[in-house]
Amino acid sequence: MENEDNDRQVEELIRTRIRTLPNFPIPGILFRDITPLIGEFTTFQEIVSALARPYNGIAVDFVAGIEARGFIFGTPLALQLKTGFIPIRRTGKLPFPTIATSYTQSYAKSAIELHMDAIQTGQRVIVVDDVLSSGGTAAAAISLLERLGAEVVGAAFVIELTGMSGRAKLNSYAVHTLARF
Ligand SMILES: O=P(O)(O)OC[C@H]1O[C@H](OP(=O)(O)OP(=O)(O)O)[C@H](O)[C@@H]1O
Numbered sequence: 546m547e548n549e550d551n552d553r554q555v556e557e558l559i560r561t562r563i564r565t566l567p568n569f570p571i572p573g574i575l576f577r578d579i580t581p582l583i584g585e586f587t588t589f590q591e592i593v594s595a596l597a598r599p600y601n602g603i604a605v606d607f608v609a610g611i612e613a614r615g616f617i618f619g620t621p622l623a624l625q626l627k628t629g630f631i632p633i634r635r636t637g638k639l640p641f642p643t644i645a646t647s648y649t650q651s652y653a654k655s656a657i658e659l660h661m662d663a664i665q666t667g668q669r670v671i672v673v674d675d676v677l678s679s680g681g682t683a684a685a686a687i688s689l690l691e692r693l694g695a696e697v698v699g700a701a702f703v704i705e706l707t708g709m710s711g712r713a714k715l716n717s718y719a720v721h722t723l724a725r726f
Pocket residue numbers: 611612613614615649650651652653655674675676677678679680681682683711
């Protein structure tokens with residue numbers, strides 16, 4: 546009950562603070578700008594604590610964040626859960642040998658990669674990003690992690706765009722989102 550009240554309060558906080566801009570970055574996209582959520586300490590802290598809540602007491606080896614906005618929430622989440630952090634980056638940015646994949650997300654095509662030594666088989670990972678929309682980005686990140694033998698124990702997002710079927714794309718994973726639009 547206490548957790549449900551907390552969840553409702555955090556969802557309300559996000560709904561009040563998020564900034565919504567039409568036609569960015571391309572016509573037809575209603576862009577959900579998370580910068581007001583991180584510009585103020587208590588809001589940022591509430592959001593990171595809410596992201597962590599389902600994983601408190603669960604064995605997790607790493608939080609993996611997806612460039613760029615996934616880094617903003619992923620690194621404080623890793624510190625809160627006392628895990629290491631794995632950056633999943635756009636291709637060409639990581640210096641050590643990598644595995645890569647290309648994907649389509651809501652308004653662009655892109656490619657991401659992961660250092661080949663980032664994970665040992667069986668290590669338990671949570672994937673984090675700011676927005677779950679089509680799920681293309683998160684599914685690509687999960688596929689890379691699983692190619693290295695990771696066990697993906699959850700995928701956490703600050704915002705879920707419910708009309709975009711990202712949750713259906715990730716239906717074999719435990720998806721945790723803080724606010725739905
Ligand atoms: O569910 P999807 O349709 O895949 O969309 C979600 C992705 O889109 C945004 O990233 P973007 O590619 O704009 O990159 P950024 O984080 O570098 O801004 C967002 O941060 C997610 O990573």
